Amino acid sequence: MNLKKSLVAVTLLFSALILASCGNSSNTSSSSNSKNGTSTSSTKSGSYQVTGQTNSSQYAGVIKNGKYLTSKSRGVTVSQSSGNLMNLKSFEAGLQDISKNEFSTSKYIFQEGQYLSSDTVKNWLGRKSKSNADGLNPASNGSTTPTGRNPIYLQSMEEQDYVQKSGSKLKLSGITIGLAMNSVDYYRKTTYGAEYQTNISDATLEKEGKAMAKEVLARLRKKKGLENIPIVIAVYKQASNDSLVGGNFVSYSINKGNSIEKWKALDIKNVVFPLKSDESAPNSNDSDAFxxxxxxxxxxxxxxxxxxxxxxxxxxxxxxxxxxxTTQFYSETEINSFTQFLADQAEKYLPSGVKIDITVSSTTDGVQSFLSRSSTAKSFSTHVFESY
Structure with a gap:
């Protein structure tokens, strides 16, 4: 695969993620936000760039001193023997979608989490013990049987910060916290032994998640600068490792005080077409169309x-x-003809009024073409990647 196709493949792999640049909210400055570029201003403590927005549904981000400021705790997770990459993608993207309910993309700027350090999150994700009083997962009860042991409920956490312009500075105006809960907890009795699993019911998952959210909110309120800002906490159900799709959020709460306010239930379901024989889609017409x-x-x-x-x-x-x-094509003329045919058939058969992306990839040569249609468009835009 040549360099161009490698870069395209990486870009498409992470197209479901909503990632933005970020910056520290203290001692910051910013000039007006531009929709089609960046705006920059400086103080003695440093320089910030506010990125443009590709569209009004996405957040502008922040870059500090010309460098990407990464999250202090992104990627920290409880160790598992294997994982489902789709969980991470849908967790991060879905969490920002929830944030939009409270933090408008036209009024807020996104920055990755700066208040929960990697060490803090590691401790919170651990089991509660004499050496880790901050552990949110239950202490081990000594059992190693799938139904007798205390499972790991909380698998990972995500912090997203939302800032606003305040004079010549950027001021923290809200935080969203995602709690990724296991629907299946995978474990081994010995280091290199067989893998076992503890299944966790939806009711238990949500109960444990809400209980942890209460404790997380209390801890955040004790941090300087977080005493009075809105804090959104969302509970996410991770899919099993063998699932072809990621998990989904089940509920969230917008909190402006010191205690958890009303929870809002979410009805979100991810499916893979074609369906398995024992599965059904919320709308059978979509399954037939595919x-x-x-x-x-x-x-x-x-x-x-x-x-x-x-x-x-x-x-x-x-x-x-x-x-x-996924194809086995080697001829670019075949790819061109096939892409044109796909656009015609997709317009004819696939559901209208929703965003649809189609990626054509070779088993040996990576991404070959890409088709996309917005929810408001009638026809697909296409691009075939040529070799040079």
Missing amino acids: SNFKSEVENFFPNLSGVTAQAQYKNGSLQGMNVSV
């Missing part, structure tokens, strides 16, 4: 390794679909 699309595509070209789609539903309504087509 089946028809898949059939037409497979009949057009015999050199296909697979046609699948990941779809998300909210309150039973389809929100979007990411289609993956």
Whole structure:
């Protein structure tokens, strides 16, 4: 795979993530935000750039002294023998979608978490013990049986900060915290032994998550600068390691005081098409539409390794679909013809009124073409990646 295709593949892999640049909220300065570029201002303590917005539904970000300021705790997680990459992608992207309910993209600027350090999060994710009084996961009860042991409920945490311009500075105006809860806790009785698992019911998962949210809020309120700002806490259900889709958020709470306020339930479901024999989609018409699309595509070209789609539903309504087509093509003329055919068939068969992305990849040569249609468009825009 050449360099261009490698870069494109990485870009598409993380297209579901909503990532933005960030900066420290203390001793900062900023000039007016620009939608199509960056704006910069400086103080004795440093320089900040406010990025432009690609569209009004996304946040502008902050860069400090020309460098990307990473989260102090992103990626900290309880060690598991294996994992599901889709969990991380849907966790981060979904958390920012929840943030938009409280922190408007037109009024707030996004920065990655700066108040919870890596060590702090590690301690909070650990089991409660004599050596770790801050552990949010329950102490071990000594049992190693799947149903008798105390499982690890909390797998990871995510902090997202939201700032606003205040004169010549950026002022922290809100925080969102995501709690990623295990639906299955994987463990080993010995270091290199067999893997076992403890299944956690939805009711238990949500109960434990809400209890931890109460404690997290209390701890955050004790930190300087976080005493009075709105704090959103959301509970996320991780999918199992063998799932082809990520998990989903189940509830969140917007808190302006010292105690957890009303929880808001979320009805979000991720599915993979084609469905397994024992599965059903919230809307059977979507499953039938994809089946028809898949059939037409497979009949057009015999050199296909697979046609699948990941779809998300909210309150039973389809929100979007990411289609993956894996080929064995080697001819660029074939790829061009196939991409044109895909656009026609997708417009004909796939659901309208929702965003749809289609990625065509080779088993040996990476991403070959990409098709996309916004929720308001009728036709697909296409791009075929040529070799040079």
